[in-house]
Amino acid sequence: MSLFPEDAPYRVLARKYRPAAFDALIGQDAVVTTLANAIARNRLAQAWLLTGVRGVGKTSTARIIAKALNCIGPDGQGGPTISPCGVCANCEAIAAGQHIDVIEMDAASNTGVDNIREIIEAVRYASVSARYKVYIVDEVHMLSKGAFNALLKTLEEPPPHVKFIFATTEVGKVPATILSRCQRFDLKRVSAELLAEHFRKVSEAEGAAAEPEALTLIARAAEGSVRDGLSILDQAIAQAGAGTVTADAVRDMLGLADRGRVSGLLGAILQADASAALAALDSAHGAGVEPQALLAGLLDMVHGISRARLSGVADPALAEADRAAVMGWAGQLGFSALHRLWQLLLKGHADVGQAPVPQQAAEMAVLRAVHAAGLPDPEKLARLIADAGLPQGGGASTGSAVPARPTAPVAQTLPQPAAALALAVPADAAGLVSLFEDRREAMLAKHLHDDVAVAEVKPGLLRLAPVGPVPPGFAADVRRALESWTGQGWTVSLDVNPDGLESLRQAADRVRLDAHAQALADPMVQALMAEFSDAEVVEPAPPRPSVIPPLRSATA
DSSP, X not given: XXXXXTTSOOOOHHHHTOOOSGGGOOSOHHHHHHHHHHHHTTOOOSEXXXXXXXXXXXXXXXXXXXXXXXXXXXXXXXXOOSSOOSOSHHHHHHHTTOOTTEEEEETTTOOSHHHHHHHHHHTTSOOSSSSSEEEEEETGGXXXXXXXXXXXXXXXXXXXXXXXXXXXXXXXXXXXXXXXXXXXXXXXXXXHHHHHHHHHHHHHHHTOOBOHHXXXXXXXXXXXXXXXXXXXXXXXXXXXXXXXXOHHHHHHHHTOOOHHHHHHHHHHHHTTOHHHHHHHHHHHHHTTOOHHHHHHHHHHHHHHHHHHHHHSOOOTXXXXXXXXXXXXXXXXXXHHHHHHHHHHHHHHHHHHHHOSSHHHHXXXXXXXXXXXXXXXXXXXXXXXXXXXXXXXXOOOOTTOSXXXXXXXXXHHHSOOHXXXXXXXXXXXXXXXXXXHHHTTOHHHHHHHHHXXXXXXXXXXXXXXXXXXXXXXXXXXXXXXXXXXXXXXXXXXXXXXXTTOOOOHXXXXXXXXXXXXXXXXXXXXXXXXXXXXXXXXXXXXXXXXXXXXXXXXXXXX
């Protein structure tokens, strides 16, 4: 039996199931409560601004407000009410969009001052049959600056029989002078659970069978928009014909990756199994799944695992099998591994959108994730280097995606502590100064060369004797530098110098003075000094670079 007469025109679900009363609005309880109290106590503003994403009911709410203000009840004696009757002349005319006193205007096609001037002229006249003359301006942010300015005075002090209702998806583009004259209501995105339940009722009303998982997929794809979800449901019912709307059919229709494929691919990544991961990618590609949709599914699952680890509860909108898988991974993976995986997949998702061959970019992104899953946790590696050895038992940290796999390679590549330290810190003062110079610690190197004598240096111990002024905290600065370079603790002390130890600069000065004295004692030098009374012995200047350009060939 047909649900509608054969001569009745078909209406899409988004129009057919548009809410006609406040109790039909889903997910907007705060707005309904505020408006109900305002109408019940006769505290009606002169203008309301409704904002929110597409398809959450802004225009529908504006029409409901217009009916609530102008409803006269079945007997024609009623007043403003939060529950308009829907059967009086005013309610029927407003619902059909034919009421002479309820004017709807699309600001996207009426942006100029002239359009607003028509409203300003019309508000001076009383309403024809309704209690209030209501102007509904949709997409009000599209008005020009001049149009907004022209509306300011009328909006602030309109005649008592006039009400303005503005709707917009981009409230940030509405001038502050307009916002300050309106009561603002932010309509929220509708949750996936409420949308799925709403779509179930619509499906039953349409006489169409739908799997709960299919409705959940549609609700998630709608992203909080009732209109978007109803449009998708309309398409899914048409695709199913007389059959049932299935989850597989919805996935194919929306181009979504199968959850089973996503779970299998994520499992291969976390096990660091490159062959299995590439096989899963090839299988998805052969089934017609878009590479970017597959990576989006991986991102969605990693996000769900992170939230489940934090809250201890998986997303109730997921199927039972998916919730079990998410909770299992949430118990195994740490936040560091999840964050690392998220960043890799997010970068891969962007690469796939820009790559000339998306499938190749998806493969490389998955291989990067596989490689990262096979690496040990960075924090654990830092501890291994700091401790210069491996932990007992070889167990993996909670942040590592694959337990214990990388332990053996790390043990083979880590150097022995004493050998590494002997190479990093030379056993004499000159080598120590060279080390600080190579590490670009110029000031510390200068003080080590000029102002202290090295009494003893060996791995983990450095004894210095000051022979000149050193800054406060010098020993602590040297210790921190050595510890950061070697990864081990150091003891650096400034001791009294009872043995007359020399710094490198003092030793160099002494050698230079000895050489000067030997030169003066030479008989030939003494003879020359006697012959040339003004002569003196000086050190040779360092060689200067040549400034003569090279010869050019004849063919140059």
